[in-house]
Amino acid sequence: MNDIVLFALLTMGLLGATLAVILYFVAQKFKVIEDPKIDLVEDALPKANCGGCGYPGCRNFAEVTVKSANEKQNLEGLNCPVGGNAVMKQVAAILGLEVEEKEPLIAVIRCNGSKANSPAKVQFDGASSCAFAHNLFAGEGGCQFGCLGLGDCVDSCDFDAIHMNPETGLPVVNDKCVACGACVKACPRGIIELRNKGKKDRRIFVSCINKEKGGPAKKNCSVACIGCSKCFQVCPYEAITMANNLAYIDFEKCKLCRKCVEVCPTDAIHELNFPLRKVKAETGAQEIQEEKPSKVAAVATAESASQETKNDNIV
Amino acid sequence: MNSLKTFAPGGVHPEENKFSENTPISSLPLPKQLVIPLGQNLGAPPKPMVKKGDEVKTGQLIAKGEAFISANIHAPASGKVAKIDDALDSSGYRRQAIFIDVIDDIWEENIDQTPDIVREITLTKEEIVSRVKECGIVGLGGATFPSHVKLMIPDGKKAEYLLINGVECEPYLTSDHRLMLERGEEILIGIKILMKALSVDKAIIGIENNKPNAIQHLTELSKNYVGVTVQALKVKYPQGGEKQLIKAAVNREVPSGKLPIEVGCVVSNVGTAFAVYEAVQKNKPLIERVVTVTGKGLSNPSNFLVRVGTPISDLLNAAGGLPENTGKLINGGPMMGKSISSPDIPIVKGSSGILVMPVEESRRKKPNPCIRCSKCTEVCPMGLEPYFLSKLSKLELFEKAEKNNIMDCIECGSCQFTCPSSLPLLDFLRLGKLRVGQLIRTRK
Numbered sequence: 228m229n230d231i232v233l234f235a236l237l238t239m240g241l242l243g244a245t246l247a248v249i250l251y252f253v254a255q256k257f258k259v260i261e262d263p264k265i266d267l268v269e270d271a272l273p274k275a276n277c278g279g280c281g282y283p284g285c286r287n288f289a290e291v292t293v294k295s296a297n298e299k300q301n302l303e304g305l306n307c308p309v310g311g312n313a314v315m316k317q318v319a320a321i322l323g324l325e326v327e328e329k330e331p332l333i334a335v336i337r338c339n340g341s342k343a344n345s346p347a348k349v350q351f352d353g354a355s356s357c358a359f360a361h362n363l364f365a366g367e368g369g370c371q372f373g374c375l376g377l378g379d380c381v382d383s384c385d386f387d388a389i390h391m392n393p394e395t396g397l398p399v400v401n402d403k404c405v406a407c408g409a410c411v412k413a414c415p416r417g418i419i420e421l422r423n424k425g426k427k428d429r430r431i432f433v434s435c436i437n438k439e440k441g442g443p444a445k446k447n448c449s450v451a452c453i454g455c456s457k458c459f460q461v462c463p464y465e466a467i468t469m470a471n472n473l474a475y476i477d478f479e480k481c482k483l484c485r486k487c488v489e490v491c492p493t494d495a496i497h498e499l500n501f502p503l504r505k506v507k508a509e510t511g512a513q514e515i516q517e518e519k520p521s522k523v524a525a526v527a528t529a530e531s532a533s534q535e536t537k538n539d540n541i542v
Numbered sequence: 543m544n545s546l547k548t549f550a551p552g553g554v555h556p557e558e559n560k561f562s563e564n565t566p567i568s569s570l571p572l573p574k575q576l577v578i579p580l581g582q583n584l585g586a587p588p589k590p591m592v593k594k595g596d597e598v599k600t601g602q603l604i605a606k607g608e609a610f611i612s613a614n615i616h617a618p619a620s621g622k623v624a625k626i627d628d629a630l631d632s633s634g635y636r637r638q639a640i641f642i643d644v645i646d647d648i649w650e651e652n653i654d655q656t657p658d659i660v661r662e663i664t665l666t667k668e669e670i671v672s673r674v675k676e677c678g679i680v681g682l683g684g685a686t687f688p689s690h691v692k693l694m695i696p697d698g699k700k701a702e703y704l705l706i707n708g709v710e711c712e713p714y715l716t717s718d719h720r721l722m723l724e725r726g727e728e729i730l731i732g733i734k735i736l737m738k739a740l741s742v743d744k745a746i747i748g749i750e751n752n753k754p755n756a757i758q759h760l761t762e763l764s765k766n767y768v769g770v771t772v773q774a775l776k777v778k779y780p781q782g783g784e785k786q787l788i789k790a791a792v793n794r795e796v797p798s799g800k801l802p803i804e805v806g807c808v809v810s811n812v813g814t815a816f817a818v819y820e821a822v823q824k825n826k827p828l829i830e831r832v833v834t835v836t837g838k839g840l841s842n843p844s845n846f847l848v849r850v851g852t853p854i855s856d857l858l859n860a861a862g863g864l865p866e867n868t869g870k871l872i873n874g875g876p877m878m879g880k881s882i883s884s885p886d887i888p889i890v891k892g893s894s895g896i897l898v899m900p901v902e903e904s905r906r907k908k909p910n911p912c913i914r915c916s917k918c919t920e921v922c923p924m925g926l927e928p929y930f931l932s933k934l935s936k937l938e939l940f941e942k943a944e945k946n947n948i949m950d951c952i953e954c955g956s957c958q959f960t961c962p963s964s965l966p967l968l969d970f971l972r973l974g975k976l977r978v979g980q981l982i983r984t985r986k
Contacts, residue, residue, distance in 0.1 A: 348883060348884075349634070349881075349883045352905065352906045353906070353966055353969045354966035354969030354970055354973070356936075356969070356970070356973060358973055358976075358977075359969050359970070359972060359973040359976075362972070362973070362976055363633060363880075363972075364633045364634045364635075364883065365633060365634030365635050365636075365883070366634070369634060369883070371634065371635045371636060439628070439636065443628070443636065
């Protein structure tokens with residue numbers, strides 16, 4: 228009996244010792260020397276693995292960041308949109324570098340072809356996939372650039388930041404958006420754009436990407452951009468460009484003066500989170516914004532909710 | 543008659559509903575304006591050769607196909623070019639089209655308009671191919687693949703059989719059936735022309751057994767044409783598919799991802815054979831075709847010979863007007879056709895039929911979970927696993943879908959037709975094919 232136990236212990240012990248020696252040498256031979264900073268950077272990252280930075284996963288981003296810091300001594304072109312400036316500062320601190328502050332971005336839906344604005348002409352009862360429907364037909368409302376409302380963007384979001392509004396049939400982005408860009412890639416029509424979050428969340432953008440001439444565009448949707456160029460002419464900052472019967476507001480040049488919103492004949496230009504304007508503006512809209520933001524800020528949220536037709540798809 | 547030839551595996555047998563099979567082909571009066579979309583063929587759309595205000599004659603070239611896979615378009619009627627602008631196509635997208643205000647019907651001088659049958663084939667092989675190309679002939683079975691490309695056999699390959707598709711396996715449609723009955727002689731001459739162009743000595747016309755009069759008629763006529771035989775086939779959808787017809791008629795299987803020429807076959811539709819006859823013997827370009835207008839609610843389902851560019855609403859009016867309970871308008875047959883968003887869109891070269899469906903039939907049933915009954919696998923004529931492929935495509939596992947041969951899917955819809963859970967199998971298969979196609983193209 229004792230012999231058996233002894234024999235078992237001996238063989239197992241010997242086997243263990245031999246394998247341990249082999250493993251030790253193998254481990255030495257194939258040792259991967261890794262910068263310990265990679266682990267530190269990875270710990271600082273949000274670990275959402277969303278791909279918003281352009282790299283597959285947070286670990287890979289950490290590797291690229293450390294590599295860039297070691298080789299180029301800067302972090303140019305590297306940004307974690309989910310963590311924002313706070314995380315990037317932390318990362319920079321670990322690597323002993325400085326990082327520029329970046330304006331936070333947010334996803335913006337550039338279509339307002341709601342069920343009321345672009346009434347359905349046909350009904351679609353096929354597979355609930357925008358990518359499929361985009362290839363199949365122009366859309367229930369008839370606009371070949373507009374939102375199909377089947378929710379590929381909602382499926383793509385890892386942050387619970389985009390939902391369908393059943394009343395309008397359009398997606399709505401909420402505050403949880405971290406601008407990872409997943410929905411931008413998921414939308415087969417390229418409706419979603421990442422835009423500047425703006426001061427106090429105030430944003431102005433053209434909520435339409437219809438490149439058709441005014442007539443056909445307006446036929447399908449009452450709030451389409453008809454390419455009339457009125458906003459282009461009125462903009463004092465040259466922030467608006469016209470191409471393919473469509474206006475586009477460059478958010479880096481836009482100073483949020485709201486002049487374009489006033490002149491737009493089809494209400495295609497949207498303003499978000501602004502205080503309600505006075506019935507008769509004696510002074511420029513820009514001044515109102517600069518002078519009296521604090522007084523009206525509290526009212527703004529309540530009022531913006533009342534601006535239903537304009538705001539309900541984004542707020 | 544002993545057991546009839548057909549393809550295996552798979553296939554379904556939907557209700558035939560061939561209401562218009564006894565209605566002779568009739569012509570329609572010309573509309574006031576023709577809208578001719580440029581993208582009518584598979585491949586690159588041709589470039590317009592006319593501009594606004596130009597006077598055109600019937601049969602005049604108005605758009606030239608410059609790419610290798612492209613087809614010319616000719617004026618379907620004489621008149622004035624009103625504009626070249628975007629027009630709605632069948633999917634509701636706006637695509638470039640030529641608008642012609644019709645004034646009379648003055649034909650180009652070199653087109654033979656007489657009904658006399660020209661039997662003697664005088665053109666050489668090369669001349670036939672170039673004539674087919676000039677006349678803008680495309681496959682009229684529905685895929686609209688430019689015919690001259692099919693006639694140019696790649697080096698190192700040899701065609702043995704010319705298969706003529708008179709199957710018309712789609713329910714409701716009868717345009718090919720009527721054409722075979724009324725223009726049988728012309729079709730056979732067209733087949734002889736195609737045989738000469740391909741240098742083959744055997745041609746088989748495949749016809750499903752639900753058209754006994756067409757089988758009899760063409761068998762009778764084919765006695766005068768050496769090498770042409772008629773093969774009766776069992777009624778089974780999708781026998782009109784290229785690969786299925788080859789399997790049914792000559793029992794050969796086209797390898798995955800390859801063309802029929804790989805097994806020595808070239809497949810053409812009876813409509814195409816007729817168009818080739820008109821092009822080669824009469825110098826008449828492809829400007830009109832036979833379209834079946836049918837449906838359960840329609841008062842007189844008919845077969846019309848219409849010019850390309852005629853609005854579908856004209857055809858519907860001639861067939862007794864749109865019934866009140868219309869739920870869906872389909873361009874093509876019920877299995878593979880695409881529903882259209884408006885009756886104002888024009889007839890194109892590939893329109894074989896217009897189907898009007900009542901509301902109660904046009905709605906899809908609510909999809910239920912897959913019960914793993916494997917019916918879709920049983921009916922798939924390509925031997926694929928539709929439930930699996932559609933799931934892969936839904937989960938965006940496109941590489942895996944490619945490995946499981948999603949690109950072999952012919953989009954016949956048998957799987958979705960047979961699914962007891964009413965799953966949108968074909969929708970996801972189409973999406974998967976689209977994405978896998980993009981993947982393959984980016985790899986190149």
